[in-house]
Amino acid sequence: MAAIYSLYIINKSGGLIFYKDYGSKGRMDTNDSLRVASLWHSMHAISQQLSPTTGCSGIELLEADTFDLHCFQSLTGTKFFVVCEPGTQHMEALLKAIYELYTDYVLKNPFYEMEMPIRCELFDINLTQAIQKDRVVLLGR
Amino acid sequence: MIGVGKIKQYSNVLDKPLSKGKQEVSLSAFAFLFSELVQYNQTQxxxxxxxxxxxxxxxxxxxxxxxxxxxxRDKGNRRETRLLGILSFVHSTVWKVxxxxxxxxxxKGTxxxxxxxxxxxxxxxxxFISIPKDMGTFNCGAFVAGIVRGVLDSAGFPAVVTAHFVPMEGQQRPRTTILIKFAEEVLQREARLG
Incomplete structure (x- = not known):
């Protein structure tokens, strides 16, 4: 069964504002997850510069031997990325769905401060539901 | 049946009846506006x-x-004068609009x-609102409580209205209860009217 290992959301300056891991594989402590977030932010920026064609928006998919990393960048520079088992399908759609939840339950929440870590109960609840739904879809295949 | 439902053509724009307009607004637009309202008041x-x-x-x-x-609009310039009448007016007409x-x-409170x-x-x-833990029992429904108080007070039913979270069994999220406590004079008047 294909599985999602973890989910990261980083703000436009590369700070980690949300991290969640699913299952025991690829679990990281707080320092490591912060490091991965800022590393990815820099790599993403460098990839834009390195691209031989103009208008490159950065890495969308990184395929490694043991994991895939799918990244989605919103218009405001907030990046969402999931680390999952190699070959997991439909991650773009999941990232879009997570982005939608972010705009609804984080940005419309008057108690959320921009660019700060996300602590919104409704976002957590709906995110869990979205990931579970995605798992059910994957299992059904 | 041809022609049925066809809109009558008016030569003069002034003869046209006023349109009722759109009855709905965007939920997102409202949510952002309300969020700003709360944030602004928080700074004050x-x-x-x-x-x-x-x-x-x-x-x-x-x-x-x-x-x-x-x-x-709905009642031909009449308003409810009885307690239950105004309550069901708030519960259905006002809520629907x-x-x-x-x-x-x-x-009714027990x-x-x-x-x-x-x-x-x-x-x-x-x-879309999650209350941070350090704000305790605060509920943004206070705005709705204010609306209810505004309706009741203007209709001649002074009351204290508050909004509360009430945990529900088997539900992840608590529901919101708008508690209305009428002034003594309202109940005395009701009793007189029988």
Whole structure:
């Protein structure tokens, strides 16, 4: 069964504002997850510069031997990325769905401060539901 | 049947009846506006009770206007004069105009004669709002409580209205209850009217 290992959301300056891991594989402590977030932010920026064609928006998919990393960048520079088992399908759609939840339950929440870590109960609840739904879809295949 | 339902052509734009306009607004637009309202008021206060009061006052102005508008539009310039009449007016007519649906329930308080409760599983203004843990029992439904108070007060039913979270069994999210406590004179008048 294909599985999602973890989910990261980083703000436009590369700070980690949300991290969640699913299952025991690829679990990281707080320092490591912060490091991965800022590393990815820099790599993403460098990839834009390195691209031989103009208008490159950065890495969308990184395929490694043991994991895939799918990244989605919103218009405001907030990046969402999931680390999952190699070959997991439909991650773009999941990232879009997570982005939608972010705009609804984080940005419309008057108690959320921009660019700060996300602590919104409704976002957590709906995110869990979205990931579970995605798992059910994957299992059904 | 050809021609049935065809809109009558008016040569003069002034002869056209006024359109009723769109009855709905974008939920996102409202949510952002409401979020700004809360954020602005947060900068103006230094404690939570004060924030609650300010939101309630903002709602009060809406309520007073809504009553005026609905009495004119729906009731031919008449308004409810009895307690149960005005409560069901708030529960159904006002709720439908503001939130597009009738409120989930209207109950009489069990402990006190002068208390009534309007409950809503998911209050529209709270749809996207998560209250931080350090704010305790604060509820943005205070704005809706203010609307209810505005309607009741302007209709001649002074009351104290508050919004509370009530945990539900088997539900992850608590529901919001708008608690209405009428002034003594209202109940005395009701008793006189029989």
């Amino acid at each position: 206060v230094d404690n939570i009770a004060e924030l609650e009061r300010r939101l309630e006052d903002a709602g009060y102005a809406v309520g007073a206007r809504v009553l005026e508008l609905l009495c004119h 503001l939130f597009g649906k009738v409120a989930d329930s209207l109950e 402990e006190h004669e002068d208390e009534y409760m309007i409950s809503e599983k998911e209050l529209l203004v709270n749809k």
